[in-house]
Amino acid sequence: MQTDLSAALDIGGTKIAGALVDAHGSMIVRAARPTPADQDGAAVMRAVAEVVRELAAAPEWARVAAVGIGSAGPVDASAGTVSPVNIPGWRDFPLVAGVRALVGERPVTLVGDGVAMTAAEHWQGAARGHDNALCMVVSTGVGGGLVLNGRLHPGPTGNAGHIGHISVDLDGDPCPCGGRGCVERIASGPNIARRALADGWLPGPDGDTSAAAVAAAARAGDRVAVRSFERAAQALAAGIAATATLVEIDIAVIGGGVAGAGDILFAPLRRALRSYATLSFVADLTVVPAQMGTDAGVVGAAAAAQQSRLDAFAPLP
CATH class of the missing domain: 3.30.420.40 (ATPase, nucleotide binding domain)
Incomplete structure (x- = not known):
């Protein structure tokens, strides 16, 4: 059979x-x-x-x-x-x-x-054809996984590549995981909105305080909203560059609700990545949106x- x-x-x-x-x-x-x-x-x-x-x-x-x-x-x-x-x-x-x-x-x-x-993005999506990749979900939290030498690398417990809990701000806010200054604490959707509100962003008449609403405000030119996404992009860039330096990935794929912000996220992310991924063996690292939805x-x-x-x-x- x-x-x-x-x-x-x-x-x-x-x-x-x-x-x-x-x-x-x-x-x-x-x-x-x-x-x-x-x-x-x-x-x-x-x-x-x-x-x-x-x-x-x-x-x-x-x-x-x-x-x-x-x-x-x-x-x-x-x-x-x-x-x-x-x-x-x-x-x-x-x-x-x-x-x-x-x-x-x-x-x-x-x-x-x-x-x-x-695994999905490597098999059928944006990381297809790449032997060394980091794929991320940036949404309510920030998670991820690794492909190394052409194979999915889940690690012993199935959690390898969990980039959301790399610390990128040594004196940053405490994270619910017990760490401090984690990528997730800065770049997840709720934390993008939290930072925008704390810095003076005002939601529209509908009262929507989601990251999607912050992204819409950023597209309309709201500087506080733009800065909140720039800060998230910087945190993601630092985490991606650290991962690339450690294991030599050549592509980072980003999906999840926050990736739906499009260039509001990806433009500052690519700029920031050029500042963090500076060594010769990671200088050609690319960042692309996920495809598998x-x-x-x-x-x-x-x-x-x-x-x-x-x-x-x-x-x-």
């Missing part, structure tokens, strides 16, 4: 998405449920089980060789557990064991959502499962 599909789960605080994904990254069966994040861990697992059972009801399920999970974190792939910040009922929750009970003998691979996004989590979880099973991504036509 042909076994050319991966089952993939993308677990976040709002939605649990699943798909059967073929060897070329196409999703041939999809399923989704809202995440009951305000309920206990058992209720969340029941929602996961409903997604898996819907996928398993498809005739194509017999072709599934492996299962991949990309989850909001922290995750611990070595233990098979997850403790997502936005799912309070899951703390050291044995997610891999729960999914294994649903999928039989198929191998199950767990990675963080930033690593899953990285909302499909990144599911496609990336499938890619991680394929690499785990086959020790390489499936070849593309």
Whole structure:
């Protein structure tokens, strides 16, 4: 029997998405449920089980060789557990064991959502063709993952590349992670808005204080809004340059809601990067927007499962 599909789960605080994904990254069966994040861990697992059972009801399920999970974190792939910040009922929750009970003998691979996004962008998106890449999600938080020597590099626990908690301001604000001056504390959407408000930015009549509203104000020429994005861009540039210097990536891919600001973010980011990435072996580092959008989590979880099973991504036509 042909076994050319991966089952993939993308677990976040709002939605649990699943798909059967073929060897070329196409999703041939999809399923989704809202995440009951305000309920206990058992209720969340029941929602996961409903997604898996819907996928398993498809005739194509017999072709599934492996299962991949990309989850909001922290995750611990070595233990098979997850403790997502936005799912309070899951703390050291044995997610891999729960999914294994649903999928039989198929191998199950767990990675963080930033690593899953990285796998997707490397397989099918903006990092395709690059052997050494950093891919980032800049949204409510800042996460990421690494591709090194042509392979996804999740690390022992599935969290490698978590650039959001590199410190780029030694005397900066305390971060909820316990550190100080982290990239996330400066560049995430809520912190872009927080800084703008603290510096005197006034929201419009609708009272919208999101990063998207700050971006709209910046496009309209509001200097306080512009400066808040410039500060975020500087923090991202410092973190990207540090990563590039350490492991010699040649491209950084940025997705997530904040990347939707377009040139309001990317123009100052590229300027700042020229100031931080100055050594010869990182001077040609490029920064580009992500391409995979909302499909990144599911496609990336499938890619991680394929690499785990086959020790390489499936070849593309």
